[in-house]
Amino acid sequence: MSMLEEFREETRDWLKTNCPDGAKGPGYIPIGSKSVELDSDVKLWLERMVEKGWTVPTWPKEFGGANLNNDEYRVLIEELKRINARPPLTGRGVNYIGPTILELGTEDQKARWLTVCARGEGAWAMGYSEPGAGSDLASLSTRAERRGDQYLLNGRKTWTSDAAYCDYIFVLARTAPEKPKHDGISLILVDMHQEGVEVSPITLLSGASPFCETIFEDAIASARDIVGGVDKGWTAGKRLLQFERSTHAGINISGSQGGLTQESDLPELVRKYVGTDSGKIADFGMRERLLRYEMNTKSQQITQKRAIEELHARAPAFTSSAVKLTNALNIQEGDEILMDAMGPSGYRWNDESGATKDEVAALKRWLYQKSLTIAGGTKEVQLNIIAKRVLGLPD
Numbered sequence: 001m002s003m004l005e006e007f008r009e010e011t012r013d014w015l016k017t018n019c020p021d022g023a024k025g026p027g028y029i030p031i032g033s034k035s036v037e038l039d040s041d042v043k044l045w046l047e048r049m050v051e052k053g054w055t056v057p058t059w060p061k062e063f064g065g066a067n068l069n070n071d072e073y074r075v076l077i078e079e080l081k082r083i084n085a086r087p088p089l090t091g092r093g094v095n096y097i098g099p100t101i102l103e104l105g106t107e108d109q110k111a112r113w114l115t116v117c118a119r120g121e122g123a124w125a126m127g128y129s130e131p132g133a134g135s136d137l138a139s140l141s142t143r144a145e146r147r148g149d150q151y152l153l154n155g156r157k158t159w160t161s162d163a164a165y166c167d168y169i170f171v172l173a174r175t176a177p178e179k180p181k182h183d184g185i186s187l188i189l190v191d192m193h194q195e196g197v198e199v200s201p202i203t204l205l206s207g208a209s210p211f212c213e214t215i216f217e218d219a220i221a222s223a224r225d226i227v228g229g230v231d232k233g234w235t236a237g238k239r240l241l242q243f244e245r246s247t248h249a250g251i252n253i254s255g256s257q258g259g260l261t262q263e264s265d266l267p268e269l270v271r272k273y274v275g276t277d278s279g280k281i282a283d284f285g286m287r288e289r290l291l292r293y294e295m296n297t298k299s300q301q302i303t304q305k306r307a308i309e310e311l312h313a314r315a316p317a318f319t320s321s322a323v324k325l326t327n328a329l330n331i332q333e334g335d336e337i338l339m340d341a342m343g344p345s346g347y348r349w350n351d352e353s354g355a356t357k358d359e360v361a362a363l364k365r366w367l368y369q370k371s372l373t374i375a376g377g378t379k380e381v382q383l384n385i386i387a388k389r390v391l392g393l394p395d
């Protein structure tokens with residue numbers, strides 16, 4: 001038996017005895033916020049996976065990982081998927097800021113922050129976008145001024161997802177306003193539990209919203225917590241964006257969810273609405289669209305697998321833009337197909353109108369997933385990156 005086969009057997013045995021039933025099924029487990037009470041099975045699952053180093057399987061053992069290589073990582077993910085286990089931990093700690101610190105942080109930052117991320121001790125928000133700086137992120141105006149061994153932050157960040165439940169935030173702020181706009185920016189880690197940080201949820205059409213506005217008024221950060229060097233935040237911040245895009249694309253192997261794309265029940269649902277008794281679809285146009293969607297989904301999964309196998313870092317660089325974009329477009333096309341198949345039944349907001357659970361969920365998913373071509377960099381921004389950095393077209 002090869003070493004990899006042995007690893008698979010050990011992993012399978014361990015998961016069989018250690019993954020509680022309450023940690024199985026679709027969806028994700030909460031992001032590790034100190035203010036979110038985990039239910040007992042989920043808590044146990046997180047504790048056990050932390051002990052194995054499998055919340056961040058590819059990280060070095062000294063920082064809470066298990067030092068798995070890419071083949072072992074793939075096996076772990078396959079085995080998690082086989083028993084329908086949810087990733088024990090997800091979020092911006094293990095997926096975005098953790099791997100950025102691993103690549104670009106100081107030894108002091110690695111020692112202080114990485115095990116915090118690996119153990120899910122606190123959730124992280126992302127403080128990049130501002131009312132006047134989205135795609136043109138380098139125009140940001142939040143300031144961080146040095147005061148002794150600290151920085152004072154002042155400014156306004158918008159669209160900070162989940163900030164109301166987060167404990168920490170990584171912020172892009174201007175540390176040298178006199179320098180050209182890409183040069184005077186730093187990436188700073190900030191504790192959100194302090195007076196100078198104010199979070200207000202932004203309510204969207206759906207009534208509930210994960211979005212917040214986060215305002216800094218003389219918020220304090222330690223000068224030890226600038227990642228990637230003072231005034232060098234543009235480079236560190238862009239690398240973090242690649243981790244974000246790779247997570248959206250399913251090819252970030254920093255946490256334990258890279259490649260753990262859940263199987264979609266969409267084709268089955270579509271057939272329920274427009275299929276005949278035998279399950280076949282009479283309408284040629286609908287049949288062709290669904291077939292194309294299924295083929296694209298398969299190609300996407302194969303591409304994710306290949307990208308992970310070829311990885312030399314914990315996430316690829318510019319490839320992440322292409323895989324993120326094709327993933328988002330395919331998911332959105334799936335939503336459109338389902339809504340068309342459901343017809344008027346798909347446009348009912350709640351079950352009071354007689355809609356089924358699937359119909360209400362489909363409508364909300366269709367609306368929410370329109371954001372997939374905005375969040376983490378818009379479709380046009382990804383196309384610009386692919387044109388310039390992948391295809392080498394002129395600027």
Ligand SMILES: Cc1cc2nc3c(=O)[nH]c(=O)nc-3n(C[C@H](O)[C@H](O)[C@H](O)COP(=O)(O)OP(=O)(O)OC[C@H]3O[C@@H](n4cnc5c(N)ncnc54)[C@H](O)[C@@H]3O)c2cc1C
Pocket residue numbers: 125126127128129130133134135136158159160161162371372374375376377378379380381384
């Ligand atoms: C679900 C979701 C979650 C988010 N979470 C966070 C978060 O946690 N933290 C955070 O900091 N931000 C977050 N964002 C914000 C997100 O990063 C921005 O919305 C995004 O970068 C676009 O910025 P903008 O909204 O200001 O739009 P703009 O940049 O104003 O863009 C408006 C339109 O102009 C187009 N455009 C802009 N520039 C160009 C160009 N050069 N070439 C071609 N077209 C262009 C865009 O593609 C878009 O269609 C989130 C957004 C969403 C939707």
